[in-house]
Amino acid sequence: MSFNRFSMLSIAIVPLLLVGCGSTQTRAQAPGDGGAVVVSDAPVHAKGATLRVDGLGCPMCAESISILMGNIDAVTDSRVDLSTGIVHVDLDPGVAVSAAELRSAIDDGGFTFRSIAFEK
Numbered sequence: 001m002s003f004n005r006f007s008m009l010s011i012a013i014v015p016l017l018l019v020g021c022g023s024t025q026t027r028a029q030a031p032g033d034g035g036a037v038v039v040s041d042a043p044v045h046a047k048g049a050t051l052r053v054d055g056l057g058c059p060m061c062a063e064s065i066s067i068l069m070g071n072i073d074a075v076t077d078s079r080v081d082l083s084t085g086i087v088h089v090d091l092d093p094g095v096a097v098s099a100a101e102l103r104s105a106i107d108d109g110g111f112t113f114r115s116i117a118f119e120k
Contacts, residue, residue, distance in 0.1 A: 037113060039103045043096030048119040051087040051102060054112035056080060061111070068105040072097060085114075 062080035069078040074097035077090040106113040
């Protein structure tokens with residue numbers, strides 16, 4: 001059986017896609033505040049928000065955050081800076097969103113929410 005370069009690359013990359021970057025295990029095992037950061041359920045109309053998130057280890061983590069944020073009606077775009085753990089989301093000011101809703105998306109992805117600041 002002969003392998004071309006594509007086959008060899010597939011053998012190397014497919015397991016990574018199935019396992020991920022491994023930071024999920026790190027997040028789950030990392031000591032933390034147990035989610036003690038409290039955020040408001042009050043709806044906000046804003047043009048953007050900046051969230052500080054721990055546990056972002058690779059481009060797959062950034063993609064996960066983008067997908068999770070994209071599921072929120074008010075979010076029009078998101079950008080993740082892996083080096084700082086900052087997630088910036090652009091919001092539709094005509095659609096209300098709460099800090100708790102944004103935090104819930106972060107938590108659902110297995111990441112650790114630290115803080116949020118809205119841009120009005």
